[in-house]
Amino acid sequence: MKEKITGSHALMQSLIAEGVDTIFGYPGGQIMPTFDALFDYAKEINHILVRHEQGAVHAAEGYARVSGRVGVALVTSGPGATNAITGIADAMLDSTPLVVIAGQVPTTSLGTDAFQETDLVGITQPLTKWSYQIRTADEVAWAIARAFFIAQTGRPGPVVLDFTKDAQINMVDFHHEKCRFVRSYQPVPDTDPDTVWQAAAIINAAQKPLALVGQGVTLGKAEKEVMEFLEKAQIPAAETLLGLSALPSDYPLNMGMLGMHGNLAPNLKTNECDVLIAIGMRFNERVTGDLTKYARQAKIIHFDIDISELGKNVKPDVGVAGDVKQTIPAVTALLNTARHDEWIAGFKPLAEKEYETVIKNETMPQSGEIRMGEVVQLISDATRHDAVLVTDVGQNQMISARYFKFKHPNSMVTSGGLGTMGFGLPAAIGAKVGAPERTVCLFMGDGGFQMTVEELGTVMQSQIGIKMIVLNNSRLGMVRQWQQLFWKERYSFTTMMNPDFVLLGKAYGIDSRRVQTREELPGAIAEMLKDDRPYLLIVDVETEGMVYPMTPGGTAVDNVLLG
């Protein structure tokens, strides 16, 4: 007979059985037995010690987004668990597969307001795909198997396991078996063959089709299938913020980014197309603007793996439920080869207009303060568009999403749904751990940087070779932009007094440099990229920079301000 092991050791062995080799975590009282077990598995599991539990979860998200694997975070009960909440909510809105394991007080203390007790399952139910309290060591293997199955199948998302202390300590006959089925959970809905026929018929009749590519394409690893679909019928496409990098930036049918700060052509053409084909995206209001004025002229086809998304925001004429890896090729097979030369050519004058009015000045200014766009473009060029882009939230996010270029999928890590300032630094740490062979460029503002700046300690201790670029305008730039445009220039609390970031970086032993003139910029970028060590580059950019184009919130998608 096998020897019994503790619930904590069972957890480690279950994680290893699920293929986990990396955990982002932070120890504390009620998770100590598990950290003690982790000590025995240093060879199998690389534990990255973060500086705050929010950082652990964002790092796990960054890891998941670039690697396509489940990110794992390990935290303690009470404040450790509540600190993790922002990351969990972020992963839920952006469909990121995570397993977050938190310590919990012993079962005998549950409900007594014991030290560091919080009702984590109760708190996280609206924010997770599944949350479960492990109360006995016997349940560990079952719960881990189920958690990994749920987190990564269907539309991915975060799972929380609330691990009571006695379940960590008690002994169990360990046996791990992968979960392949949960009776009450259908990861991929059945596809009605009629919807595939109807979609193909509508697309075959289209004169002016437009495809919208979302993160579902990347999550479904269906980039190739989507490109075959687009090419067969020559359908121009645009990407959502989270869909970026699903198509290469220079792909001829890629017409750019959708949304509030997206490209002019696809946003305007949304209200001109006759068939709108949404693939793995959810018609968020940052993409659609006023729904009553959104693509009213078009027939709408919506492909999604989550049937609750079909009709949630936009009522499709045809909703094709299923995995886009299967449904898109099924439609492609029924498509006639087609050309839409005139329609496609119509995007070009708009792209040129955007270039002349916005892009040229933003990326190649001849004088004045440094602009955010030129920094992003120089760095994208210097990495030959091969790097992973991680962003924080705000102007830095929109500018880098607009001007960074991509060659490969899984190259864009950003907080799209929740818009979490402070996401960038820890997410970049996770991205680098998840793709160590790739260059990871992180763009932040001075505001977001300071929300999780403590993770510089993680960069130092684990020598995470990320390239951190702070676009420093000493402002909360996006809020300032809105105050200028919509709040009568009343700049309420959007100016920041900042510390000497270079000294701060140096305090952590990180190579750091501040750039204040355009002339210094290329040299500083070359220095940053010369090796694989962590680097902090502070670029003082114009204090009153604006992100254009802009569709003001709640207005029609084609109501685009160019400056």
Added chain:
Amino acid sequence: MNSQTLYTITVFSENQVGLLNQISIIFNRRRLNVETLSVSPSAIAGIHKFTITVYSDRDTIEKVVKQIDKRVDIIKAYFNTDDELVHQEIALFKVDTQKLLDSGSVEEMIRRYNIRILEMTENCVVFEKTGHYAETQELFKELSQTVGVLQFIRSGRIAITKSKVERLSDMLATIEEKCKQDCK
């Protein structure tokens, strides 16, 4: 509120702790007020059945039911309007014995409302009336106006669909078949 329709939502779930919270937060997000709620084990061991009524519009209720159905521990959720259902609620009324006797209309009222008497003491009489909301409400009104009601309680709605389709058993059969394929 009254311009909206009363929908009956039926939810079949695994028998797990915390299911009620998972369901109620979905209503809470949209500030939908649950009118009645009834929870009990279903005909199939290990599966619980929730019957929830809520005033809303069809568009909202479709989205809400999809979002409930999407939860991992929910087996099936669907909604009906009253015309598609046979439904009942049960109500208990406690009245003062002496006042009831003084009223002189006990037999007539019991016949008219099809009342059952569950208990009778010197102090009080407890009536039971089963029916639609309007029926139990009418009795409540009459008792209140005549003898007075000391205590009153009404259950949540329970309901059975009239349609030919037996959603849960059909669904479980499909699921079991899928399981066999997936686990091969």
